[in-house]
Amino acid sequence: MQVREITEALVLSEDIEFKLASLPDDLEDSEPGTPLRIENPGRPGRLRIRPISEAGVPSVEGYHDPDQRGRILHSFANHELQAVELFAWALLAFPDAPADYRRGLLRILQEEQRHTKMYIARLRSLGGELGDYPVSGYFWNKTPQITTALRFVCAMSLTFENANLDHTTESAAEILKAGDEKTAAIVEQVHDDEVGHVRFGWQWLEKLKKPEQTMWEAYCENVTWPLRPALGRGRVFDPGGREAAGMDPEFINLLRESQRDDPQGEETGD
16 A cells, blocks of 8 residues: 555544554555645544634643543644644655655654554543544644645644643643643653654754755744744743754754744644
């Protein structure tokens, strides 16, 4: 089976179990086809994407309230599901990207599937189900700005997943304070995997940028509004995770100094 065939089916499917099913072992990428930019993912009725104003984004501080735990885990699962869909989307949108780049997208897609399944399983153990709450499409809403393979890693790897180093650090600490060691362990595992995802973006930024640019200059040029460097960090800041991902001290410091000026109601992934 070709990567093109399975990723197109994955993005468009309304069956969540299909989206999260293990990919075939015999996948080939010899026929990536022409660029295909899907505007919206397939979703079952209860998981159709809604405006952020309708979906709401719970704060992790609410995890101390047992009534909020399901909603917070539901939000985490939706973020990871969007990542699954968007890494598949990128394989369709950028068929001419280097083979190593595409293999990296496929590997991360599979890790995002695992993250989604871990959160769904934990949600179910607490009596919830995916689809119990409205979901937003924050990540999907940014795809019109992602027009090149370089811009994809700047948006997905170096903004959304970069910020998730901070969100998962903060979330794991809050959830542990609330006494839920099992959920905290899942969040910590996601954090550790995100280090590798950020490393992927960092390496491809270095390979695809203009030779005369610094890494920061290239990132700022290719992360386009409404995305911006400030969205690549959270309320806490995890320099160790970024160092482990290979980022240089100058980039880390400039990112740390970026101002969190999110418009009211903008979702940040936490």
